[in-house]
Amino acid sequence: MLHHLPLQTIKPLTTAHLAQTMSLLSLTAAELQEQIEAELASNPALEMLDELRCPVCHRKLPRQGICPVCSQPVLSQGEEAVVFVSTREVYTGFGEPQDDEDREDNGALEEESLAVHVFRQIAPDIPSEDRKIAAFLLTHLNEDGLLTISLQEIASYHHIPVERVRNIQRVIQRADPVGVGSVDPKEALLAQLSLLEETQPVPALTRKMIEEGLDLLSRHQFHELARMMKVSVGEIQRIASFISKNLNPYPGRSSWGESKGGRIANQQVFYKPDILITLSTNGDQEVLVVEILFPLWGTLRVNPLYRKAIQEVDEELKEDMRQDLERASLFVKCLQQRNHTMQRLMQRIVAWQKDFILKGDKFLKPLTRAQIAKELGVHESTVSRAVANKAVQLPSGKIIPLADFFDRSLSARIVLKELIMHETKPLSDAELVKLMAQRGYEVARRTVAKYRAMEGILPANLRRACY
DNA sequence: CTATGGCACGGATT
DNA sequence: AATCCGTGCCATAG
Numbered sequence: 001m002l003h004h005l006p007l008q009t010i011k012p013l014t015t016a017h018l019a020q021t022m023s024l025l026s027l028t029a030a031e032l033q034e035q036i037e038a039e040l041a042s043n044p045a046l047e048m049l050d051e052l053r054c055p056v057c058h059r060k061l062p063r064q065g066i067c068p069v070c071s072q073p074v075l076s077q078g079e080e081a082v083v084f085v086s087t088r089e090v091y092t093g094f095g096e097p098q099d100d101e102d103r104e105d106n107g108a109l110e111e112e113s114l115a116v117h118v119f120r121q122i123a124p125d126i127p128s129e130d131r132k133i134a135a136f137l138l139t140h141l142n143e144d145g146l147l148t149i150s151l152q153e154i155a156s157y158h159h160i161p162v163e164r165v166r167n168i169q170r171v172i173q174r175a176d177p178v179g180v181g182s183v184d185p186k187e188a189l190l191a192q193l194s195l196l197e198e199t200q201p202v203p204a205l206t207r208k209m210i211e212e213g214l215d216l217l218s219r220h221q222f223h224e225l226a227r228m229m230k231v232s233v234g235e236i237q238r239i240a241s242f243i244s245k246n247l248n249p250y251p252g253r254s255s256w257g258e259s260k261g262g263r264i265a266n267q268q269v270f271y272k273p274d275i276l277i278t279l280s281t282n283g284d285q286e287v288l289v290v291e292i293l294f295p296l297w298g299t300l301r302v303n304p305l306y307r308k309a310i311q312e313v314d315e316e317l318k319e320d321m322r323q324d325l326e327r328a329s330l331f332v333k334c335l336q337q338r339n340h341t342m343q344r345l346m347q348r349i350v351a352w353q354k355d356f357i358l359k360g361d362k363f364l365k366p367l368t369r370a371q372i373a374k375e376l377g378v379h380e381s382t383v384s385r386a387v388a389n390k391a392v393q394l395p396s397g398k399i400i401p402l403a404d405f406f407d408r409s410l411s412a413r414i415v416l417k418e419l420i421m422h423e424t425k426p427l428s429d430a431e432l433v434k435l436m437a438q439r440g441y442e443v444a445r446r447t448v449a450k451y452r453a454m455e456g457i458l459p460a461n462l463r464r465a466c467y
Numbered sequence: 468c469t470a471t472g473g474c475a476c477g478g479a480t481t
Numbered sequence: 482a483a484t485c486c487g488t489g490c491c492a493t494a495g
Contacts, residue, residue: 369481384481429468444488449471459471
């Protein structure tokens with residue numbers, strides 16, 4: 001499963017080797033890039049070759065993606081996950097590679113960051129010739145995450161058919177603040193609904209109600225609606241509450257900026273993924289493909305000329321050069337080790353959490369770092385470091401911290417949320433404990449209260465009956 | 468009296 | 482060794 005990896009050079013485990021590998025492990029893709037560039041600049045024995053060869057067949061690799069020859073046999077083995085290091089570009093902004101390193105450019109940047117956030121998610125999924133259109137579209141969002149110009153305008157501006165713009169928009173709508181890039185609240189709601197339908201049951205008629213009676217709905221004219229849809233008022237209210245709980249007509253608002261009352265503040269937004277998980281259909285098999293993003297393109301190696309030159313140099317210089325060489329080869333080894341470890345780590349994680357990745361939060365299986373460490377035969381702290389401060393992009397386009405795979409209570413919280421969402425009368429914490437227990441979640445009353453707080457759900461006595 | 472939130476403790480995790 | 486998380490106890494609000 002891992003035979004296509006550069007494994008040859010993993011044996012001399014000196015302490016220096018170990019220490020440096022450790023520190024490299026904990027770096028994010030962006031930090032790694034800095035580190036490599038610094039090393040490259042300071043050590044003349046290192047060189048970066050402007051080409052990439054497959055470690056197995058030594059064919060030249062295309063600028064993006066993996067070896068088309070060697071990836072084949074791996075994909076066809078029916079593995080749960082294929083993991084490899086990819087040099088795929090990490091998208092940092094629109095068009096030109098601009099320095100967005102600067103700190104808060106206040107308002108302007110704040111507004112733009114929603115667009116950047118979305119762009120990063122979708123960029124890998126759309127052909128490069130469409131990216132500038134996507135970028136254009138994203139620059140015309142208002143603070144609600146809705147489009148300020150029509151699709152026709154975009155199409156005629158770029159001289160392309162409207163249908164093509166619409167396809168790009170569809171991709172965008174499925175990205176993180178779901179529904180972003182819609183022309184109006186109605187379209188945003190429908191986009192969210194479509195995505196929701198893929199993972200969970202949705203009340204019948206919800207779609208019809210949004211499509212046909214949105215203006216009535218927003219004015220709470222339930223009786224009018226009931227007559228129009230030919231169902232009871234109670235049914236209408238049920239759907240209405242479902243909509244207000246699960247959907248958001250202004251995608252830009254909820255997840256962005258404003259922190260809702262009682263929300264835990266650690267909901268950090270990650271912009272740049274370090275790892276990419278995509279779903280690839282290989283024949284009839286669905287395979288998860290994991291890419292460990294590697295920030296630089298090319299082959300890092302010890303400069304062979306430098307190695308030669310050392311022979312023909314005075315004694316005093318020789319010692320210095322020897323050290324440079326030593327450092328260089330150590331660095332390369334550490335880098336290989338880091339990649340190797342990351343690959344094995346992700347392989348295990350993805351295999352274990354496959355359902356979570358494909359079907360959503362509810363299917364997160366409990367997992368501890370210690371467990372993975374044992375399976376991998378590495379120290380726990382190694383896993384800890386590797387997992388900390390990194391972000392993963394899921395096939396859905398969502399970017400989450402890698403540590404989320406180890407969240408012990410996420411699935412319990414989701415169950416709790418559903419329980420409350422479907423309740424017919426406000427349930428007290430104690431009652432919720434019982435219901436949770438029936439579903440196999442044994443938690444204390446006090447804990448239910450905490451989960452509620454985390455999800456920003458009001459206590460029962462303040463909760464409005466849900467229908 | 469009941470339902471919740473605060474504080475702090477202990478065991479697990481990192 | 483430091484931190485996180487679930488929990489129990491107790492005060493407080495309704």
